[in-house]
Amino acid sequence: MNTAHRPRRLAAAVLAAALAGTGLTVAVAPAAHAAAGDSVAKLPFTSYSALAVDNVHQRVFLADANVGSSSNTGQIAVYTFAGERISTISVSYHVSGLALSADASTLYVGERYRLFTYDTTTLALKTATGVNTDQCGREVVVAGGKPYYTSQYTDYPAQCSTATSYLDTAAGGAWQRTGWNDAGKLLLESGPNDTFVMGQALNSSAANPFVSVFDGSGETPVRNATRRFADADGKGALNLKDIAVSPDGAKVALADAAAGTRLLNTGDLSEAATGYQALPAGATASSVAFGGDGKYIARGASATGSTPDLLVQPADPSDATAPLEFVFEGSQDGDRVVPRGMEWSADGSRLFAVTTNTAGNQYWLHIIQPPAVQYDARFTGGLTHSPAQAVAGEPLAVRGKLEQDGPAPAEPLKVKATRTDATGTHDLGTFTVKADGTFTVLDEPDLIGDATYTVSYLGDLTHRPAEDITTTVNVGKAPTSIALTAPEEGSLSTGVQITGTFTAQGKTLPDRAVLKVTRTDRLGTGTLSSVTVAADGTFTIDDLPRTRGDADYTVSWPGDDLHTGSSASATVYVRR
Structure with a gap:
């Protein structure tokens, strides 16, 4: 069966390294998450081109690209929703694009010379339509009851990145050109209501690639909204890796290797009012997919080490619920999510994600099941702090308690804290919630005056966010002290020597303290030379x-802005 099943694992700290002996970790940032199921199947491929999900028969189809030579054969691996491989369809030449009919009864397969259709129940070949030769790998979508596919012909595989791609269609056993074409790879993604999106990959013949929305309901496709992204200076061009259309057709998401995940309004392809947060530092967008029920979005990436390669989060970008963050790193899981490598089941209960290794010659299918139930969480009992009198430049502990409903989390939850003072709001990071719900926020305030601490629990795919809790702490000046050691007696001839120690708590003084020294005797009071502390x-x-x-x-x-003043006295009897 060649599958592996295991519960999702959480890293011990934000972006922690992969656990020894395992390939998958899940980073915890900015909040901890409840467990998600993860089944993994090793694909029998050394290359990859396409993924299609049959929700009616609960099957997953994956294509082995294997482009580069007219002698290369192709294959399509068929898996169940549980990750079991049930069949492999072999074809005579390389195979690429996959698409399903609206009723999921027919699988369309783009081959080097033909467009095949297969019965999704029996997996038997239904038709083979001769089409224009494709050397580079096709994209296939279905709109208006007929397939649309790309064709690229080159003399050498190295020319695929810039060779002209044609958008063709096939109906009634014959193919025809639509008249739409452009340089380089053209990515196709289907949408609701017989629409599809075409996006151009960045290449040396297309310095400012486009994205266009097409209506495929008629005899020929009609282009609606279209957009290019570079500014007048040529900056900001799209580096497209994947396209996703929301189930309601209102939004288009792009995996842009240059800009991350772009969220656009389908009507005019303008930027959505609220976009998604940036991918983790070091992660480059490679894939994107909306959940079939519109609840979640998956954002795949190429990253190294413990940087997350996959975020699963609410599709609504204004929802601050923390994402599930997956790190793929190792020989059991691959190292990154491949472009065009993710699809969801129609009910949103499963995400199918394809990963590859660093060399790009091994592939894995991950079947991820995000938790479906959300429970409430709340802060109880208010916040306390110690020490009772906070001082600038010294550690301060703010303590509280977070309660959560539902089963105990597989890994500790985390809260996020900020401090707001006269200079603004400062992010203090995340802090672990213990098994009894208590947590401690550690800080070192550096200004005197009021400091307001706000603790947040942003929730996750299992827990709803909690209402923030705050407390205001008055931060005072740090104390200083002077200790003197003086003799009982001195003389007019030998003088008086006094030693001492100056101590300042809190933030280190920018310069050594200079102390004022006065002497009072029967002749009056006078100021002596100041002394600098060592x-x-x-x-x-x-x-x-x-x-x-x-x-x-x-x-x-005298003290300074962050420290109180201090003084000490000693009396010496002076003899002749």
């Missing part, structure tokens, strides 16, 4: 008294 906090005062009797020495420091 790096270890010590200092020494040497004085030649001017008269006999008691001499009171006072050492003081």
Whole structure:
């Protein structure tokens, strides 16, 4: 059967390295997540081109591209929704695009010389229509009850990136050109109501690629909205890797290797009012897919190390629920999500994602089942802090408790905290929630005055976000102290030596403290030379008294913006 089933694993810290001996981890940022099922099948391919999901018969079809030579054969692997391979369809030449009829009764397959159709129940060949030769791998969609597919002819495979792609169609056992064509690969993605989207891959003959929406309901496709993305200086051009259309047809999402995940309004392809957050640093967009029920979106990426390769999150970009973040890293799972490598089941219960290794010669099918039930979470009991008097530049602990309904999470939840003070709002990062629900936010405030701490739980695919909780802490100046060691007696001839130690808590002083020294005797009070504190906090005062009797020495420091002032005194009896 060549499949592996295991529960989803969470990394121990944000973007933690893959667990030893495993290939898949799930990073925790910015909030922890509940478990998601993950089944993995190793594909019998050394190349990949297309994925199609049959929701009626619960089958997944995957095509082995194998382009590059007219002698290359092709194959289509067929899996169940559980990840079991049930059949392999072999064809005489390389095979690429896959598409299903609206009723899922027919599978369309793009081959080098022909367009095949297969019965999705029996997997038997139904028709083979001769079409224009394709050297580079076809894209196939179905709209208006007929297939549309691309054709590229070149003398050498190296020319595929810039060779002209033609959009063709086949109906009634014959093929015909639609008249639409352009340089390089043209990606096709079907949408609802007999629409489809065409996007051009970036190449040396297309410095400013396009995306266009087509109506395929009639005899010939009609282009509606179209857009290019580069500005007047040529910057911002699209580097397209994948296209997805929302189930209601209102939005188009693009996996743009240059800009991440773009979200567009289908009507005019303008930017949506609210877009998705950026992919994690170091991740390059490679694939995108809307859930069949419109609830979630999957955003695939190419990343290395412990950087997430896949985010599964609410399709509504204004929903702040933290995404599930998957890291694919290792010989059991692949290293990244391939372009055009994701599709959902119609009910949104399963995501099918294809990954590949660094070399791009091995492939895996991941069947991911996000949790379907969401439970409530809430903060209880308010926030407390210690020490009771916060001071600038010293550690402060803010404590609270988060309660969550439903089963215990597989890994600890995390909360996010910020501090707002006179200079604005500062992100303090994420903090682990213990098994009893308690958490501790650690900070070191650096300004005196009020500091408001806000703790958030953003939720995940199993838990709803909790209402934020806040507390305001008055941050005072850090204390300082001066300790003196003085002799009981001194003399007019040998003088007086006093040593001492200056201590400042909180933030380190920008410069060494300079202490004021005064002496009061029977002749009055006078100011002596100031003394600079050494790096270890010590200092020494040497004085030649001017008269006999008691001499009171006072050492003081006035304080600064973050520290209180301090002083200390000592009395020495001066003899002749």
